[in-house]
Amino acid sequence: MVAMAALDGDLGWTLGVVFRAYVKASTAVMADVPGGHRGYQVLTAAAREEAPSQSALGAQLGIDRTVLTYLLDDMERADLVARKPDPADRRARRIVATEAGHALLCTLEERLARAEAHILAGLPAKDRRTLKSLLSRLAAHANALDPVDSTCAVVEDLTTPHPT
Amino acid sequence: MVAMAALDGDLGWTLGVVFRAYVKASTAVMADVPGGHRGYQVLTAAAREEAPSQSALGAQLGIDRTVLTYLLDDMERADLVARKPDPADRRARRIVATEAGHALLCTLEERLARAEAHILAGLPAKDRRTLKSLLSRLAAHANALDPVDSTCAVVEDLTTPHPT
DNA sequence: TATTGTTATACTCTATAACTATA
DNA sequence: TATAGTTATAGAGTATAACAATA
Numbered sequence: 200m201v202a203m204a205a206l207d208g209d210l211g212w213t214l215g216v217v218f219r220a221y222v223k224a225s226t227a228v229m230a231d232v233p234g235g236h237r238g239y240q241v242l243t244a245a246a247r248e249e250a251p252s253q254s255a256l257g258a259q260l261g262i263d264r265t266v267l268t269y270l271l272d273d274m275e276r277a278d279l280v281a282r283k284p285d286p287a288d289r290r291a292r293r294i295v296a297t298e299a300g301h302a303l304l305c306t307l308e309e310r311l312a313r314a315e316a317h318i319l320a321g322l323p324a325k326d327r328r329t330l331k332s333l334l335s336r337l338a339a340h341a342n343a344l345d346p347v348d349s350t351c352a353v354v355e356d357l358t359t360p361h362p363t
Numbered sequence: 364m365v366a367m368a369a370l371d372g373d374l375g376w377t378l379g380v381v382f383r384a385y386v387k388a389s390t391a392v393m394a395d396v397p398g399g400h401r402g403y404q405v406l407t408a409a410a411r412e413e414a415p416s417q418s419a420l421g422a423q424l425g426i427d428r429t430v431l432t433y434l435l436d437d438m439e440r441a442d443l444v445a446r447k448p449d450p451a452d453r454r455a456r457r458i459v460a461t462e463a464g465h466a467l468l469c470t471l472e473e474r475l476a477r478a479e480a481h482i483l484a485g486l487p488a489k490d491r492r493t494l495k496s497l498l499s500r501l502a503a504h505a506n507a508l509d510p511v512d513s514t515c516a517v518v519e520d521l522t523t524p525h526p527t
Numbered sequence: 528t529a530t531t532g533t534t535a536t537a538c539t540c541t542a543t544a545a546c547t548a549t550a
Numbered sequence: 551t552a553t554a555g556t557t558a559t560a561g562a563g564t565a566t567a568a569c570a571a572t573a
Contacts, residue, residue: 214381217498218378218379218382252531252532254531264532265564266564267532268532321500321504321505322501326497329493331374333490333493336485337482337483337486341384341482416555427542432555449554452553453550454548454549454553455549456555
């Protein structure tokens with residue numbers, strides 16, 4: 200257990216606990232998908248968007264293009280997506296979800312919803328809505344606040360490299 | 364950016380965004396600490412508890428004992444903690460925070476609080492309290508709900524091993 | 528020359544197992 | 551025999567760089 204109730208009202212702590220619970224549950228859901236969470240994300244994008252190119256996918260999902268190659272190899276082998284030649288650019292490949300891919304995606308989304316409900320089960324319906332709304336507001340804001348004013352950073356480098 | 368607004372009211376999504384924002388900010392805070400977050404956790408435990416043994420530390424923080432050895436090597440080299448012999452058990456070492464360790468811990472906690480405030484800045488004070496309270500309730504509950512009824516698991520193994 | 532995708536290599540983390548010194 | 555801590559080895563995941571085909 201990663202427990203230890205350091206500062207219990209601590210945001211980082213509670214956020215971490217809840218997030219890890221969610222990750223754990225969703226990881227179980229994704230267990231059989233090649234690439235796990237990433238495979239799911241790719242599948243979602245391939246099913247929703249208009250056959251994105253690999254570079255577009257990578258940029259969108261924050262997946263390195265070299266990693267994406269291997270991931271798509273696995274997913275193609277599992278018959279979840281296919282690489283189609285782009286008629287307009289012979290260098291590019293457009294990623295489309297296969298029928299099996301769409302079917303799996305449905306199943307996954309359903310199971311994810313169940314996992315979410317399970318996590319939120321500790322809260323009455325009204326509080327659940329409140330929490331989701333607050334988080335959503337914060338998320339919208341968080342995307343825009345990258346410049347974490349680290350003006351006061353740099354203490355002194357305490358890190359020593361492993362001497363092997 | 365890991366963006367992509369898939370289902371925007373989605374718990375996993377918003378939770379992930381907020382959590383990652385927090386992780387990013389706190390990672391910046393921990394940048395100079397050997398072992399990053401883990402180093403911070405170890406430092407906290409060493410400063411608070413009564414000189415825990417390595418095995419106690421590992422169990423408490425979910426850090427493998429072999430990893431802990433390397434981590435403590437680095438932290439000791441940086442003069443943040445020290446390994447003291449346990450008078451009662453000559454196999455064990457008790458981990459204590461040095462003076463520099465305590466000092467650093469203070470600084471880190473202060474900077475963490477600032478990072479947290481920064482993340483929460485998107486919400487008015489009242490909502491901030493509500494969110495923290497809801498999360499805290501959920502966290503308390505989450506620790507006890509490990510048995511994610513995966514009764515309906517196992518679809519079929521789509522994973523294919525890399526042929527290298 | 529720049530870009531899309533692939534491949535090969537290297538590096539970082541983590542996990543496993545084997546070893547010592549105690550108990 | 552079992553436990554605390556250390557060390558060595560091997561694996562997964564990721565990052566870097568070089569390459570082929572095309573723009």
